[in-house]
Amino acid sequence: MMQTEGKTGEKPDLCPGTGGLNFKDRIASSPCVFTIGVAGDSGSGKTTFTQSIRDIFGEDLVTTITLDDYHLYDREERKVRHITPLNPEANRLDQLEHDLVELTEGRTIDKPVYNHANGRFAPPIRFTPGKILILEGLHTFFTPALREHLDFTLFVEPDPEVKIEWKMRRDINNRGYTREQVMAELEPRERDYQRFIAPQQKYADVVVRVRFSKYGRERGIREKIYQVSLSQNRITKSIEDVDLSIDLFSLLSLSDRNFLIEFSHEQRNDERTGELILDGELSTRMVKRLETSIEEQTQVRPISDFHDHDYMTATEVVQLILAWRIIHQRVFLERCLHQDHNK
Numbered sequence: 001m002m003q004t005e006g007k008t009g010e011k012p013d014l015c016p017g018t019g020g021l022n023f024k025d026r027i028a029s030s031p032c033v034f035t036i037g038v039a040g041d042s043g044s045g046k047t048t049f050t051q052s053i054r055d056i057f058g059e060d061l062v063t064t065i066t067l068d069d070y071h072l073y074d075r076e077e078r079k080v081r082h083i084t085p086l087n088p089e090a091n092r093l094d095q096l097e098h099d100l101v102e103l104t105e106g107r108t109i110d111k112p113v114y115n116h117a118n119g120r121f122a123p124p125i126r127f128t129p130g131k132i133l134i135l136e137g138l139h140t141f142f143t144p145a146l147r148e149h150l151d152f153t154l155f156v157e158p159d160p161e162v163k164i165e166w167k168m169r170r171d172i173n174n175r176g177y178t179r180e181q182v183m184a185e186l187e188p189r190e191r192d193y194q195r196f197i198a199p200q201q202k203y204a205d206v207v208v209r210v211r212f213s214k215y216g217r218e219r220g221i222r223e224k225i226y227q228v229s230l231s232q233n234r235i236t237k238s239i240e241d242v243d244l245s246i247d248l249f250s251l252l253s254l255s256d257r258n259f260l261i262e263f264s265h266e267q268r269n270d271e272r273t274g275e276l277i278l279d280g281e282l283s284t285r286m287v288k289r290l291e292t293s294i295e296e297q298t299q300v301r302p303i304s305d306f307h308d309h310d311y312m313t314a315t316e317v318v319q320l321i322l323a324w325r326i327i328h329q330r331v332f333l334e335r336c337l338h339q340d341h342n343k
Ligand SMILES: Nc1ncnc2c1ncn2[C@@H]1O[C@H](COP(=O)(O)OP(=O)(O)O)[C@@H](O)[C@H]1O
Pocket: 040, 041, 042, 043, 044, 045, 046, 047, 048, 049, 166, 167, 169, 170, 224, 315
């Protein structure tokens, strides 16, 4: 590793040898494409988290591919074949692997297009990757070749009851399904989820779990207040790297709403994992130092969304921490520096 983390109060030089270029400029001027993979079940919040990453880093840097475009069968054909889209065989993962290699080289591809409005394929479109490329879908890190080309991986896993509520609302409101149609697919989908999708968790750098808030289930749909946890699976990268500075004085004196912050370690197989759990509403002042730290080092303004409210949901804080986590993905800088060096 070319650089050690700064101790408290020191600012780590994330871009050594760049004459003080900030992280965002560094990405923009780099020949490399930084790839982020987001995986999880249908209706689990992949698109929502992906959008938050886009918002934080800016649309000029970030492009997204949804893996639904790589379905092999259209909606009608899946029905006839009794196969769910969660089955890898219902997807063109080999073409995705090929396209991902092209994209990491910065090349333009002809990307297939799946139309959720009618469940059919539209003509392919030309697609050029931004300097940050997000792949989001069911099988994002299903194969070794896909994993090899992803610099950062995130798995989202809401509790089944949260997931059903989200999926039900989205598929009925946006995708033209009836309640009965969504219900009828739940059972075969859950079976294939456990079989094909959930096992990808072990390859994730970070797993985000969502459950109903301990302060009231109804606050989810009404105010987007959930209990959100962030855990890291791989021992090589630690959540403790994240600067989680919280102003305890503000916490005690300014907050008049309920919240929970918990951190625990767990031994899973050979791996020691850390899990941060947040719930309720946290005073924006409490995460001020974290926001400022990100802003200073990246010149991106992740806090702009939160400026006008005094409280942030657990989801918003987790999105902020994830941005920090992504910034710290040294693999990217290491690889870029190495490639720059060899030019
Ligand atoms: N973090 C969240 N907080 C509140 N609602 C969410 C969250 N994530 C997802 N949802 C709800 O669930 C629906 C499905 O989420 P989406 O991001 O489209 O899932 P996916 O891309 O995994 O299929 C969204 O339309 C939204 O209503």
